[in-house]
Amino acid sequence: MAAKEDLNLGKGNGAGDADKASGGGKGKLIAIIAVVVVLLGGGGAAAFLLLGNNDDAATEVAGAEPAAPKVEEREAAYMPLEKFLVNFDHKGGMRYIQTDIQLMAYEPAALENAQRNMPAVRNRLIMLLSDQDFDALRTVEGKETLRQDVLKAVNEVLKLSGQDAVQDVYFTSFVLQ
The missing domain is CATH 3.30.1130 (GTP Cyclohydrolase I, domain 2)
Known part of the structure; x- marks a missing residue:
């Protein structure tokens, strides 16, 4: 009989099942939110690096005067x-x-x-x-x-x-x- 009780550890009065369900759900939700935040951050960083700061394209699209040519900096x-x-x-x-x-x-x-x-x-x-x-x-x-x-x-x-x-x-x- 002790063997049957050992095998039925997952079954019981049901109190443990409620704890597992609520804890597991919260853990999954936190994990999903963390993954979404990381993906958004990575996507934003990738967009920034790939698109860069293209001043020439921005002025052409806006129809504004092109920026003055940059003066070459001399090394002291x-x-x-x-x-x-x-x-x-x-x-x-x-x-x-x-x-x-x-x-x-x-x-x-x-x-x-x-x-x-x-x-x-x-x-x-x-x-x-x-x-x-x-x-x-x-x-x-x-x-x-x-x-x-x-x-x-x-x-x-x-x-x-x-x-x-x-x-x-x-x-x-x-x-x-």
């Missing part, structure tokens, strides 16, 4: 200068500025020109840095003014050789003491 080239360590007088005491400067140009010829004229460039920058006001350099505005002065000084030296000039300079370190 950089050249680090050797570290500058310059002393200058401040209210009767000696102060120091230590800075790393990088030159930026869109034309490699400009950086080659700077390399050929490096002694003159460094001399001009040392003289410029030596003539600074300590209190002014402690402000962002003072540093920006110095950066513009450095750019102007470098380009003045480079233009003496009749070659290309650099477009910008950057302080990659700046220490006042």
Whole structure:
């Protein structure tokens, strides 16, 4: 008789059957919703990737003026200068500025020109840095003014050789003491 009871585990008072039916139905519903969400997301991603952002086609369909041709972006080239360590007088005491400067140009010829004229460039920058006001350099505005002065000084030296000039300079370190 124990064997018959073991075989009839699925049959009984019916309470277990109701739990299985309601739990199984909820599980299937959740699984179906999850599959639908994943398929919609995948379809949307596929449509975005395949159709892309076709601005030219959109303007032709709309009858609007075609977009202006895109300007080719130029790649900037950089050249680090050797570290500058310059002393200058401040209210009767000696102060120091230590800075790393990088030159930026869109034309490699400009950086080659700077390399050929490096002694003159460094001399001009040392003289410029030596003539600074300590209190002014402690402000962002003072540093920006110095950066513009450095750019102007470098380009003045480079233009003496009749070659290309650099477009910008950057302080990659700046220490006042």
